[in-house]
Amino acid sequence: MIAIIQFAMRHSKQDKAASHERIVAIAAARIRESGTEQPGVAEIMRAAGLTHGGFYKHFGSRDELIAEAVERALTDSQSRMPGITTGAEDPLAAFADAYLSATHRDDPATGCGVVALGTDIARVGGPAQDAYRAQVERYLAYLERLLAGDDDDDARRRAIVTLSAMVGAVMISRALGPTPRSDEILRDVREAVRERRLLPTRRPTPTQADTPA
């Protein structure tokens, strides 16, 4: 009665590893798009070309997959960093251009996990939160290195302000959708980062307003 076309059902250990990898990769993309709660086991397995019943031979629970997927989502962006910046004349500018692009805004699934999972991570906690902390540290170390070489040693503070502005800009621009205001936000923050005008050395002019109007 019911004819189900069954193609490519493999059973080797190698194939199991490939299945596991596919499940995690798909989950890592889906949770960046839709959060850690929305995608169900059945949907993820279907997208991996499998049925939901086999899921528990790969993971002890849905939570276990989500933890692994969060880690993957966060290291994903990191692994794409060298391709963006190596060989660039101005690595910071290249990074800002890629991070604060409409492409990044419009495709959270393949983008930075620090933005996409920002509001979910505190609710998940555990190893996923550790992975988040580690990725923030990597970003800060990276930005600090790129921002050093200026005339004072405030690179750490500049890295913090720069990361905050970049992450905030992408989150807000995504929430707005592809509107002119959204483009404007990406562009203004991109230029501020490129021109290194976030937390620059205090201007020498003593005309600082102590009491604002």
Next chain:
Amino acid sequence: MIAIIQFAMRHSKQDKAASHERIVAIAAARIRESGTEQPGVAEIMRAAGLTHGGFYKHFGSRDELIAEAVERALTDSQSRMPGITTGAEDPLAAFADAYLSATHRDDPATGCGVVALGTDIARVGGPAQDAYRAQVERYLAYLERLLAGDDDDDARRRAIVTLSAMVGAVMISRALGPTPRSDEILRDVREAVRERRLLPTRRPTPTQADTPA
């Protein structure tokens, strides 16, 4: 057999309005804590001192409540703004102090919806997204006003960069939890905003590095 103590069951129109209000207020808090998907109808109604069955006399669907709750969550923060800044010697500093505080980080339920709902809003869409856009506009207009009066008319761009940094800092600090790094991020961005060192006028010194090391 089953004794249920039934207290304060009222039925006036006035009480219905009060119930509606309570449901929305509770939902607005819960979605900032846990996202727009997690809190269920039954849980929200229980928190409002009601049973889940009565819900559909107040709202056509759960989605309808969520839309109203998102709008409430976003205007909530706006309505608390005057109390923070009016009468302050430096309103921008007062705003930065409140926004980039550990208190705000540690209590999303009563905090800014632009941060708390940032990753959810694009998924919800509709009137909720319009409410988000409106709140971003209000923040930008407010910051632009506070940042004007400097020596150039870049206030709009500074408002964009400032809002991005503030929103990003609170989101990241929340994701990290109450750690030293988290405190550091809040503090550094707070000081950068207070000192108006985000996108200040380009320094007059012509020693700008055109070709970075």
Next chain:
DNA sequence: ATTATCTATAGATCTATAGATAATGC
């Protein structure tokens, strides 16, 4: 009489489990 709320439940969906099936690998 009207209606705000309550109790009870239908229907859908989701996680997790049990047992069957069809490959791999000794």
Next chain:
DNA sequence: ATTATCTATAGATCTATAGATAATGC
């Protein structure tokens, strides 16, 4: 023989609905 995957389903949870109950308000 082992095991990766499949089919089928139990159990829990959630939205939404139906009908009962107990107030308000004419």
